[in-house]
Amino acid sequence: MVSWYRRFISNFSTRVAPLTKLTRKTPKGGNFLFDEEASRAFKEIKSLLITAPILSVPKFDRPFIISTDASDVGLGCILSQLDDEGDEHPVAFASRSLTRSERNYTTTEKELYALLFALEKFRGYIDGSPFQTKVYTDHSSLRWLVNLKSPTGRLARWAIRLSQYNFIVEHRKAAEQAAPDALSRAPASDELFKFQASVLALEGDSWYSGMFKKVSAAPGKFPDWRVLEERLYKRVRNSNPLAVDFLFLGQDD
Numbered sequence: 001m002v003s004w005y006r007r008f009i010s011n012f013s014t015r016v017a018p019l020t021k022l023t024r025k026t027p028k029g030g031n032f033l034f035d036e037e038a039s040r041a042f043k044e045i046k047s048l049l050i051t052a053p054i055l056s057v058p059k060f061d062r063p064f065i066i067s068t069d070a071s072d073v074g075l076g077c078i079l080s081q082l083d084d085e086g087d088e089h090p091v092a093f094a095s096r097s098l099t100r101s102e103r104n105y106t107t108t109e110k111e112l113y114a115l116l117f118a119l120e121k122f123r124g125y126i127d128g129s130p131f132q133t134k135v136y137t138d139h140s141s142l143r144w145l146v147n148l149k150s151p152t153g154r155l156a157r158w159a160i161r162l163s164q165y166n167f168i169v170e171h172r173k174a175a176e177q178a179a180p181d182a183l184s185r186a187p188a189s190d191e192l193f194k195f196q197a198s199v200l201a202l203e204g205d206s207w208y209s210g211m212f213k214k215v216s217a218a219p220g221k222f223p224d225w226r227v228l229e230e231r232l233y234k235r236v237r238n239s240n241p242l243a244v245d246f247l248f249l250g251q252d253d
Contacts, residue, residue, distance in 0.1 A: 015041060015044060015045060016041060016045060017041070018035075018037045018038040018040075018041040019038055019041050019042060019045070021038075022034065022038060033219060033220070034219075034226065034227075034228060035219075039228070055089070055090055055091070056080075056081060056083070056089035056090065056091055057091070058079075058081065058091045058092075058125055059081060060129065062081050062082070062131070063081070063129070063131030063132065063133065063134065064079055064080070064081055064091070064122070064125055064126050064129065064131070064133050064134075065079070065080040065081060065082070065088065065133070065134050065135075065136065066078070066079055066080070066118050066119070066122060066126075066133060066134070066135045066136070066167075067080065067135075067136045067137075067172070068111070068114040068115050068117075068118045068135060068136070068137050069111075069114060069137070069138065070098075070107075070110035070111045070113065070114040070139075071110075072098075072103060072110075073097060073098055073103070074095055074096060074097045074098055075095060075096050075098065075110070075113065075114040075117045075118075076093075076094070076095040076114070077093075077094050077095070077114060077117065077118035077121065077122070078090050078092070078093055078094075079091045079092040079093075079094075079118075079122045079125060091125070092122060092125070094117070094118065094121045094122070096117065098110070107139070108139065108141055108142070108145060109154070109155075111137060111139040111141075111142055112142060112145055112146070112155070112158060113158070114137075115135060115137065115142060115146070115162070115169070116158050116161060116162060118135070119133075119135075119162065119165045119167065120161070123165075126165065126166075126167075127165075129166070132166050132167060132168055133165070133166060133167040133168075134167070134168055134170055135167050135168065135169050135170065136170055136171075136172040137169060137170075137171065137172065138171065138172055138173065138174040139171075140171040142169050142171075143169045143170070143171065146159075146162060146169055208232065211225070211232060212227065212232045215227050215232060
């Protein structure tokens, strides 16, 4: 996702070098090491992504652009506007996980649901705008679906909600939809914000503080533990044998 906005970041390759180094194949018997240098680079890139000149303040005398995408696990969307040079700058980002029942939707239904989610999420920006909002998707059949004459069931209910917005759907190649695609594959959850109380409680715990210092000082000695974003995580079992989950100690499940 960050690579999509690299043209706005000076010395991009140098800044992300500690992170790209982590994508190389780990030697047999070696451990994945997210060290302090990589952590600093990760924080810097996150900060750059949500500040000028990448992130832009909304200008209500210009039309808005929405890019949407859906994956098997979530929805992602970006609200953007063009600058004076014609470059697209994000104004806001949004994503959410799909529920168990929503994951059973067809691919086309998920893409339409992502469109509905985006319009309702960014309603405060686009509602009342004198301009038609352009919505980009890499799912070409959405252009046909939003104009369906006699929708039924779930599609009919969504059509009613969509009818209040002034928008047009345009297809954009998947390669140009990298940013919303990334958001849909790693959706943010409101549950993340509930961790804060747990964090405050854990930071006052002597055992937690001691373990945090040990893992930070010698991560190689604790392969089942990891420190990320100043939080202590422990490896947990996953039903998928190819997956590795690290659970924040303040998380309930």
